[in-house]
Amino acid sequence: MHPTEHLKSLVATDWQAATRHPFTDQLAAGTLPKARMLAYLQQDYLFIEDFVRLLASAIAHAPSLPDAIPAAQFLGLISGPENTYFLRAIAALGGTTEPPVTPHPITAEFQALMRAAAKSGSYAQMIAVLSVAEWTYLDWASPHANRAADLPFWFGEWITLHSGPGFEGVVTYLRGQLDQVWPSLTPEDQAAAQSAFVTATRLERAFFDAALAGYPAA
Numbered sequence: 001m002h003p004t005e006h007l008k009s010l011v012a013t014d015w016q017a018a019t020r021h022p023f024t025d026q027l028a029a030g031t032l033p034k035a036r037m038l039a040y041l042q043q044d045y046l047f048i049e050d051f052v053r054l055l056a057s058a059i060a061h062a063p064s065l066p067d068a069i070p071a072a073q074f075l076g077l078i079s080g081p082e083n084t085y086f087l088r089a090i091a092a093l094g095g096t097t098e099p100p101v102t103p104h105p106i107t108a109e110f111q112a113l114m115r116a117a118a119k120s121g122s123y124a125q126m127i128a129v130l131s132v133a134e135w136t137y138l139d140w141a142s143p144h145a146n147r148a149a150d151l152p153f154w155f156g157e158w159i160t161l162h163s164g165p166g167f168e169g170v171v172t173y174l175r176g177q178l179d180q181v182w183p184s185l186t187p188e189d190q191a192a193a194q195s196a197f198v199t200a201t202r203l204e205r206a207f208f209d210a211a212l213a214g215y216p217a218a
């Protein structure tokens, strides 16, 4: 079994909950209230800022140029079409990105995880968090890909950005990077990367739970 398959098996319950979630079911059915989608995108735009920095850190720590190039190309996608999607969708749903919203506690926890991974100096920890973020999104979005064109763009493009051969290639690359470095890690490094993978999966589930509930005040 590949290390990434083993890691996924450790978090099976959270993985299933994060990738077959009522929030994304409603999104894909076009029934998610617009206010819920807007609040989610505004929180997710905070997530994306730290995600971009984490991805940049992984590029800086990649073992070789061929290992770094796919991540650099993906960074271009996030900074280009995905960033533009956020700005268009948030505006169309009646919101703004400036000033940024206050991070919900789950968003803040995710930001802290990404900042810790980016600063860790461990390529495996960085890739572990990035893998969970993209692999869970590929898993939830793929079954809905053929319905994306019929939805309002703020729903449909969010599915399209996270499905299809190009995005499958991103996930294959990220998993391949973690599988590749795993055998050379010390037991302590493996434990830290595993912990990052487990925490990231728990937070993906909690992020959708909070979005579905409309971010009620604690």
Ligand SMILES: Cc1ncc(CN)c(N)n1
Pocket (backbone or CB within 6 Å): 044, 047, 133, 134, 137, 204, 207
């Ligand atoms: C919380 C979260 N996780 C993952 C993704 C996929 N890029 C995202 N946009 N937001």
